[in-house]
């Protein structure tokens with residue numbers, strides 16, 4: 204171990220206890236109450252937590268995200284006050300954003316004590332909410348005994364520090380909160396690695412604040428030990444931390460690339476077997492897992508919590524005509540999904556550009572279903588653009604019709620006239636949805652024998668890309684090919700058919 208590692212608070216001994224915690228199935232979800240009442244919201248505590256956050260980043264890279272759950276529980280948010288800055292849109296939209304933040308906080312295991320909204324043209328450069336509101340927030344924090352403030356936005360490191368100084372408890376922003384939830388819920392090795400990487404990306408530019416408090420401590424220790432001066436060691440420490448985190452990020456990226464290759468091979472094998480695939484996308488909590496269960500009878504976890512599904516879950520379904528298809532449940536979307544996570548969750552979103560069909564699930568009982576659709580469409584468009592892929596056909600499914608307001612539902616039926624209206628809970632509309640899937644998914648391959656003129660090399664290339672070639676011969680008139688191809692391609696090749 205190097206000197207810098209030894210100075211690093213808690214990387215070593217703490218990390219060794221990890222497996223015990225990790226093996227406990229409920230560890231990530233039910234630790235919230237363990238430390239209730241044990242926390243003093245003092246500045247010293249905040250610094251401890253800052254160091255703990257950094258340690259978490261560092262730990263992640265060595266032990267991968269196994270450390271995350273433990274550190275996560277140490278950082279557990281418990282009694283929180285929410286605060287948002289309302290800069291645009293209607294009051295109802297601002298309130299929706301705040302209730303979503305409350306749902307996120309509860310998913311992270313917190314109890315929401317109070318929520319404040321501040322109307323401003325733009326967030327305050329110094330404290331995010333402005334000094335008057337910050338003072339009000341401090342009073343609310345004191346009166347409620349809250350230990351954390353969560354802001355409905357992404358704050359700069361300087362804003363976080365200034366606001367913490369005023370309110371005297373830990374301040375967390377929406378991005379960090381979502382990253383924490385993702386860290387708690389990721390289960391696969393790749394999912395964990397991706398969350399770790401996203402957390403490091405988020406934290407790297409924010410190291411200055413932690414670095415400063417750490418360098419004071421590191422300097423103080425050095426001073427009290429009669430070591431060299433106070434300035435040098437601290438600065439070196441921050442630089443060392445940054446360098447180590449960067450190199451661990453690079454290592455994680457390599458590992459993720461490796462895992463991705465393995466997954467690509469698996470998917471390619473699935474694609475070449477001709478089994479059509481459906482990617483289920485939609486806003487978090489829309490009922491994607493419930494629909495997957497209703498269609499396949501699979502026992503996929505259904506929770507009234509945001510982001511219950513983080514790793515892609517794939518299930519087989521037998522279609523009405525006896526064919527099989529695979530359905531993949533993907534991560535739920537949310538407004539202002541941190542960009543680091545859009546990148547990190549490529550693993551589930553990648554299913555999107557490879558799918559034969561997108562099943563877009565919307566919560567019909569939500570107050571703003573059309574906005575949910577728009578938010579999801581924006582992310583999907585980004586993913587497809589990045590992948591340079593064409594959009595697969597989309598099937599819109601409005602779920603939870605049993606719980607939706609009848610008037611709203613009638614309005615939605617008018618606006619979304621091509622959508623399927625179902626209830627995964629009561630089963631209403633599910634059979635019709637299954638029939639529609641059968642119609643929409645590409646049919647079985649068709650055996651063709653064709654002689655394609657050399658001027659249509661594009662068709663031969665398509666046969667190779669989309670079908671399975673059993674014979675290929677070049678003759679004077681063109682390329683003779685025998686292959687099994689999708690029905691649409693068989694139609695395009697019909698004029699070159701040589702029979703048999």
Ligand SMILES: Nc1nc2c(ncn2[C@@H]2O[C@H](COP(=O)(O)OP(=O)(O)OP(=O)(O)O)[C@@H](O)[C@H]2O)c(=O)[nH]1
Pocket residue numbers: 485486487488489490491492493494504505506507508509510511512513534535536602603604605606625626627628629
């Ligand atoms: N009333 C009603 N509730 C439903 C229906 N479908 C799902 N739910 C409930 O909605 C909540 C979320 O369901 P999930 O299937 O976990 O939703 P999801 O979209 O997979 O959620 P994430 O994994 O968080 O993205 C659960 O409490 C379900 O019981 C429905 O048709 N009607």
